[in-house]
Amino acid sequence: MTTALYPGSFDPFHRGHLAITEQAARSFDEVVVAVLGNPQKPSGLFPVPARVDFVTASVSHVTNVRCVTFGGLTVDLARREGAAVIIRAAHKDQRPERSMAHANWTLSGITTFFAAPEMATATISSTMIRTLVARGETAAAAALVPPPVAAALRARAPRGNIT
Numbered sequence: 439m440t441t442a443l444y445p446g447s448f449d450p451f452h453r454g455h456l457a458i459t460e461q462a463a464r465s466f467d468e469v470v471v472a473v474l475g476n477p478q479k480p481s482g483l484f485p486v487p488a489r490v491d492f493v494t495a496s497v498s499h500v501t502n503v504r505c506v507t508f509g510g511l512t513v514d515l516a517r518r519e520g521a522a523v524i525i526r527a528a529h530k531d532q533r534p535e536r537s538m539a540h541a542n543w544t545l546s547g548i549t550t551f552f553a554a555p556e557m558a559t560a561t562i563s564s565t566m567i568r569t570l571v572a573r574g575e576t577a578a579a580a581a582l583v584p585p586p587v588a589a590a591l592r593a594r595a596p597r598g599n600i601t
């Protein structure tokens with residue numbers, strides 16, 4: 439049985455993340471989505487426990503996916519979860535991503551696989567969604583995320599900004 443670990447900040451989990459998760463779930467026996475509290479990216483939208491709830495609700499239709507959270511090194515979690523591979527999206531900025539994959543390999547011997555997102559979701563990013571929300575463009579942001587996250591975005595929007 440091959441377990442894949444898909445780590446990220448997921449603030450918030452968006453349709454691109456969901457597509458990568460579904461892709462990984464078709465390729466590996468089990469996928470563990472890991473929500474990391476990233477000190478370099480303080481929470482802009484949702485606290486970590488809420489992000490875990492959103493991932494869990496968004497992937498409920500995929501039986502071989504579960505969501506966890508942790509602080510510390512990704513490879514330590516990968517070892518604890520028995521993950522043989524780490525999944526990252528291929529559209530992320532490639533240079534830092536390669537460095538991180540290299541560090542993870544050096545630390546643990548665990549390979550990072552870069553999954554190419556489908557065209558429809560390739561340009562979505564959590565940063566873009568946070569920017570839209572900060573500008574009051576809740577409807578535009580909600581269109582980029584799975585229904586549980588969209589509901590939460592609408593619930594936190596100021597009155598008069600809900601569409």
Ligand code: PNS
Pocket residue numbers: 445446447448474476479510511512513538541542
């Ligand atoms: O969604 P993000 O913010 O691009 O995810 C980045 C994340 C959380 C996967 C990355 O920062 C991470 O793995 N942090 C944990 C610390 C770690 O293991 N760093 C890599 C080896 S130095």
